[in-house]
Amino acid sequence: MAVQQLKESDASLNEEQKIVNRIYSAVMQQTLAPMTKLSEATICESFGVGRMKARRALLLLASQGIVELRSNRGAFVASPTKSDADEVFEARIHIEPSLTAQVAERIGTSGLKALTDHIDREKAARHADNRQEVIRLSGEFHVLVATVSGNGFLTRTLRELVTRTSLIVAMFGSGKSSCCREDEHERILEAIRERDAGRASDLAREHLEHIRMDLDFKKTHKTEPDLVSLLRSD
Amino acid sequence: MAVQQLKESDASLNEEQKIVNRIYSAVMQQTLAPMTKLSEATICESFGVGRMKARRALLLLASQGIVELRSNRGAFVASPTKSDADEVFEARIHIEPSLTAQVAERIGTSGLKALTDHIDREKAARHADNRQEVIRLSGEFHVLVATVSGNGFLTRTLRELVTRTSLIVAMFGSGKSSCCREDEHERILEAIRERDAGRASDLAREHLEHIRMDLDFKKTHKTEPDLVSLLRSD
DNA sequence: TTGACATAGATTGTTAACGATCCTTTCCTG
DNA sequence: CAGGAAAGGATCGTTAACAATCTATGTCAA
DSSP states (O other): OOOOOSSOOGGGSOHHHHHHHHHHHHHHTTOSOTTOEEOHHHHHHHHTOOHHHHHHHHHHHHHTTSEEEETTTEEEEOOOOHHHHHHHHHHHHHHHHHHHHHHHHHOOHHHHHHHHHHHHHHHHHHHTTOHHHHHHHHHHHHHHHHHHTTOHHHHHHHHHHHHHHHHHHHHHBOTTOOSOOTTHHHHHHHHHHTTOHHHHHHHHHHHHHHHHHTBOSSSOOTTOHHHHHHHSOO | OOOOOSSOOGGGSOHHHHHHHHHHHHHHTTOSOTTOEEOHHHHHHHHTOOHHHHHHHHHHHHHTTSEEEETTTEEEEOOOOHHHHHHHHHHHHHHHHHHHHHHHHHOOHHHHHHHHHHHHHHHHHHHTTOHHHHHHHHHHHHHHHHHHHTOHHHHHHHHHHHHHHHHHHHHHBOTTOOSOOTTHHHHHHHHHHTTOHHHHHHHHHHHHHHHHHTBOSSSOOTTOHHHHHHHSOO
C-alpha cells in the first residue's frame, strides 16, 4: 500500500488545477464562504491567468458541486441546502466506514506514518489556536485516509465530499464546535494502528454522525446576514 | 423516497451536458471504444455546436475520467489500466452493497416499479438479442439503484463508476460474458422487494465480484490491434 | 416619497483569428 | 535501400474583440 503523492507538488500541475486546488483549500479552511461571488475577473488577476483558464477552473469546480454557475450571472460558492447536506452525509456514511476498515486491514508503515504525522499537525494547530488550520486539517484527515488506501478514485470522491461538508458546516454549523471533535481522529488512528477493522469502521461512522449532529437546520442560513449588513445605517 | 428524474428530459439541459450524456451512453453501450480519438472538430459537427461547447464537454468528460486529454494532441476515450480497474471495483464494492442494502430498507412503490420496469426492459433486450441495449441497460441498472435511493451525489458517482467499468470491460472483458450475468439483477431486485437488506447487500457484492472475475488482465489489451491493422498490407 | 422605466456600466457568453505544437509526408544523404 | 531532417498540413491552445445579458444608477411621474 504505497502512498503515492502525499504532497501534490504544486509545480508540475497545469494552471487550472492549481486554481481549483487553491479554491478547494480556501473552502476547506472556510476562508471562502458560501454564496461568495467568484467573478472571472477576480480569478484572472488573483492567479495571473487568462480568462480561458479561469473559466475552465470554474467549470471544473462547478462539475464537483463546489461552485454554482448561473447563466449570465457568474460563479458563486455553492450554498448547500439541507437536502444537499443529507446527501453528502449519507454518501460519506456509505463510503468512509468501509474504507476505514479496509485501511485498518491493509495499511503499511508509510501510510501509518503519514496518518500519525497528520494527527500531530492537527494537535499542533489546535494547540496554537490556529482555527483555520484546524478546520482544514480536520477535513484533510478524511481525505488522507482515502489517500493511504491507494485508491485515487475514492480520494477524489472524498476530497469533493469533505469540501462540500465544509460548506455545509459553514451554512449550518452550530457555533463553536464547527470542526471535528478533539480526539476522534486520534481514536480512529489508534484502531487502525491496532488493525481493528471493526472498531475503526464503527468509530468512523460515529464520527460522521457526530459532525452531522452538530448541525442546526432550523436557524436561518448563516450566509444571509448580507441582507442584515446592508440594512445597517452607515 | 421519491424518484426524482428517472427520465432526464434531454430538452431542458444545456448543450454541453447533452453532449456529455450522449458520449456517456455511447461508452456504456460500447459504441465508443477506448483510445478512440474525439477531436474537437468531430464533436463540433456531430452536435452542431461551436468549438467552445465542444471543449467544455471534453473538459467535463476528462474531469470524470471518461476521456483523457493530452496536451496539443486532443481528447481520447480513456483506456483504463489494470490498476484503474482495481480502483473502480474497489470503490464499487465499498459503495454498492451498502447502498443496495439501504435501498432494500427504504424503497417505496414508485422506486420498486422503476426497478421492475428496468428489469423487464433488460429481459426484453436480452430476448431480442440486442447486444448494445443489453450492455447499456445492464450498466444502467446499477445507476438506477442509486437513483431510487434519492441520493444525487451517489447517482453521479455511480454513473461515473459504471461508465468506467464499461471501458474496463471493453479493455479486459473475456469474450462472450462481457455483460452482467443473466439473472443476477433480478435476484438483487427480489431481495430488495422482500426488504432483505443483508441478502441484497451480499448479492450486490457477489455480482460485482462476478463481473470482476470475468476480466482477463493477461491478454494484450483489446484496443491495440490498431497496430495490427496498420501493419496490414493494403 | 415611492414606484416604474430607461439608460449606462459591468459581467458573462460567443465567435473568429492567430500562434504553437504535433504528426505526416517528402526529400535528401549516406 | 535505410535513416534522418525538413517542410507541410492538421489540430490544439490562446488571445482579443464583439454580442448578449444582467445589475445599478438616475430620472420622471403619480
